[in-house]
Amino acid sequence: MNPGPWVKHSMNVGIAARNIAEKIPGMDPEKAYIVGLLHDIGRRVGIVDIPKHVYEGYKYCMEKSWDEAARICMTHSYLLMQEEFGYEPVREDEKAIKAYIMECVTDDYDRLIQLCDSLAVDYGFVILEKRFVDVTRRYGIMEG
Template structure:
């Protein structure tokens, strides 16, 4: 795909190099999770008219690119946004933030906030102004379909995240929105999303 910068994302080849560099800076399971998120996005986008499957894969692959700077919680969204904007990747920058907020409520991350008050204000304002498109929604969904070991049912990923970061009164509303995203894309595909994700049952229950 040529002139990908016009779409606000790097090429797939560039994305692989960006992720490889990030892994050298901060190795961890987040890297494989990112690869599977990208693969899920591509496989689903291939079944939906109007979505570019390569753009989808790149956005999924680099949604957590803010983790290149270290082990942080929600700060990785801001770090990813800043990194992508510095590179001129405006759509990627947007995804770095929106992937964390399928339920568009800043309060969902209060227990995880690990950045400055200035960044909190920026993030709050950003979420109030942004309107999610299908790429935002797709990466929000695919983030919940990918473990470092492969694709999984939504419920397994939800429990995985809850065990690591805890829950609050907004966790259930966030889960409900994620299931709504699944229904939304299945309506566009006219088939279950699990049908296009290889080995999802085996990886979920192993």
């Protein structure tokens, strides 16, 4: 629906997540791969900002009853979780995200995909610092 570098990025997040999960006792590499693949699926709807792609992905996965993937769509963009929501959102999608995150306790899959999202680009894997520069170039620096 919306071709772009996010598709290859998503595949690489899945691969990184699977490779790391294979080394961690108790983690399921297949689950890690699938939730990694789907974390940005909200981008299917077109050009989106952070809250919109997060919430579109959540809704899409919930419609399919993929609740574990839906959860990762929500958590992957909010590394500090509750601490990121010290304000009252105005937009409906952000309100829904805040309500969800405030009730959410992170697990190893949330943290794994947050990490892999920062390691994987469309053309492969980079150090975290390089990825942060890449994201900042696209979205700018947030205040606060």
